[in-house]
Amino acid sequence: MKPRAAAAAFVLLLLTGPGGRPLRAEAGPADLEEAAEVARRSAGDLLHSSAARLFSEALDADGILARRLGARAWSSLADRQREQLRAGVRERFVRTLAVPRTQGDIAWSTARADGDGVDVFIGLRLSGRVLKTRWVMHRAGSGWKIGDVVLVDPGVSIARAAEQSLGPRPVERRTAGEEFWSNAAPRAGAMAVIALLTAAIAARIRREWRRLLYLTAAAPLALLAIDGVLAVRRALLEPYVVSQGAREERWRKFEQMAFAAEREGRAEEAREHWIRALSAGGPPGPIEYQIGLAARAHGDAEGARAALERALAAPEPAPGADKELAAIDAAAGRFAEADARLRRYLAAAGPDPDSLSIRAVVQTNLEKNADALETVREARALVGEGWKGQLLEAQIRARAGDAAGCVAALRGLESEGVLDRSLLRSDPLYLPIATDPAWVAFLNERPKESRTRSRS
Numbered sequence: 001m002k003p004r005a006a007a008a009a010f011v012l013l014l015l016t017g018p019g020g021r022p023l024r025a026e027a028g029p030a031d032l033e034e035a036a037e038v039a040r041r042s043a044g045d046l047l048h049s050s051a052a053r054l055f056s057e058a059l060d061a062d063g064i065l066a067r068r069l070g071a072r073a074w075s076s077l078a079d080r081q082r083e084q085l086r087a088g089v090r091e092r093f094v095r096t097l098a099v100p101r102t103q104g105d106i107a108w109s110t111a112r113a114d115g116d117g118v119d120v121f122i123g124l125r126l127s128g129r130v131l132k133t134r135w136v137m138h139r140a141g142s143g144w145k146i147g148d149v150v151l152v153d154p155g156v157s158i159a160r161a162a163e164q165s166l167g168p169r170p171v172e173r174r175t176a177g178e179e180f181w182s183n184a185a186p187r188a189g190a191m192a193v194i195a196l197l198t199a200a201i202a203a204r205i206r207r208e209w210r211r212l213l214y215l216t217a218a219a220p221l222a223l224l225a226i227d228g229v230l231a232v233r234r235a236l237l238e239p240y241v242v243s244q245g246a247r248e249e250r251w252r253k254f255e256q257m258a259f260a261a262e263r264e265g266r267a268e269e270a271r272e273h274w275i276r277a278l279s280a281g282g283p284p285g286p287i288e289y290q291i292g293l294a295a296r297a298h299g300d301a302e303g304a305r306a307a308l309e310r311a312l313a314a315p316e317p318a319p320g321a322d323k324e325l326a327a328i329d330a331a332a333g334r335f336a337e338a339d340a341r342l343r344r345y346l347a348a349a350g351p352d353p354d355s356l357s358i359r360a361v362v363q364t365n366l367e368k369n370a371d372a373l374e375t376v377r378e379a380r381a382l383v384g385e386g387w388k389g390q391l392l393e394a395q396i397r398a399r400a401g402d403a404a405g406c407v408a409a410l411r412g413l414e415s416e417g418v419l420d421r422s423l424l425r426s427d428p429l430y431l432p433i434a435t436d437p438a439w440v441a442f443l444n445e446r447p448k449e450s451r452t453r454s455r456s
Helices: 003-015 029-049 055-060 059-069 071-076 079-096 160-164 176-202 206-238 252-263 267-279 286-298 302-311 320-331 335-349 353-365 369-383 387-400 403-414 421-426 428-433 437-444 447-455
Strands: 105-113 117-126 129-139 143-151 170-174 240-242
Touching: 003 055, 029 055, 029 105, 029 143, 029 437, 055 079, 059 071, 059 079, 059 160, 059 240, 059 369, 071 079, 071 176, 071 369, 079 160, 079 240, 105 129, 143 160, 170 286, 176 206, 252 267, 267 286, 286 302, 302 320, 320 353, 320 421, 335 403, 335 437, 353 369, 353 387, 369 387, 387 403, 387 428, 403 428, 403 437, 421 437
Parallel strands: none
Antiparallel strands: 105 117, 117 129, 129 143, 170 240
């Protein structure tokens, strides 16, 4: 090979991957912040705006549909057909993430690079609970688009659910015969019937009334002819026909009944609905995960463990099962097993304050104090370094049984006026240190403001 050709080949190799595809630079800090801002603004819009316009504009519905239908079919659809399908995809996302507009907000967020894309993890606070979500962001021109929103712990991809709801054949290619029989033939038949009836009636009425009869029959004949021409023209311009309406999976109704039963405290009934959802073809991973959560909430540790293990063994596992099993292991004193599960969970599902809190407690019990402090710092960084971060650190230390560390973290809240000892007494998060002398003494102290006033 000539030197110039060899140099060119070497440069080409540097610019492409093993399969000849162009290499793209991994997302940098500026990309992370930009993508995270788009995701946060879209999430806030979804939570607080009934129209969800910003979210709809940021969602890459076209990319989802092109992947499902194939690029050729998607590009061949008419604008009317594309907008129909876009609306269905947007509606699936909004319905899945729907919350009471006045009760939702963003609890925390963080971002990490995923090749040239960005994964933004957002905790959505919904009616007293926090839903962990992963927003899959990718570049689109000079901005960022939402390629998917994943419900992290059950492992549910809303984009995949939207694709599946379109059914096995969301679009079908027309044939010339189908175009004629489905559009021209019915209208031609109706015109023939009108013409025959008009002729039969004309033969039985007076000559002077026939002109009126013909004029009356001409109106529907003209309308049918025009409609037929337009229908055939539209069919010729639209080589694909779109199936009418999204397909709702049969198991979804059992899912809704299960959630309703859980909200009303009917645990056994909820479990029966989840089992029916499985029998109706629901995804095993997410459903077994929900069964495990319900069992754990009602004190059935063994039933919860069995369901959560099944959730992890499913073809599409629920990552959150590892986190729940880690909490069960930690409560039983199996700290090494809990730490291994949490390490696996965080690698697969990304960080969140709750899982990091559990891990800090586990690391403390394993006497990995330096690691525990680093985990606490990471957890505080998610919620911010203000009073929320201090409160989170206090709660972590309480869960670890470190009363002195908990009190030290709470001292800083007194100066900011956000410390209420009456709420601390009733908060179950502080039960592990409830009888510790340092904690009891702290709760019995007079508020700082009261001591200041008494001295003055």
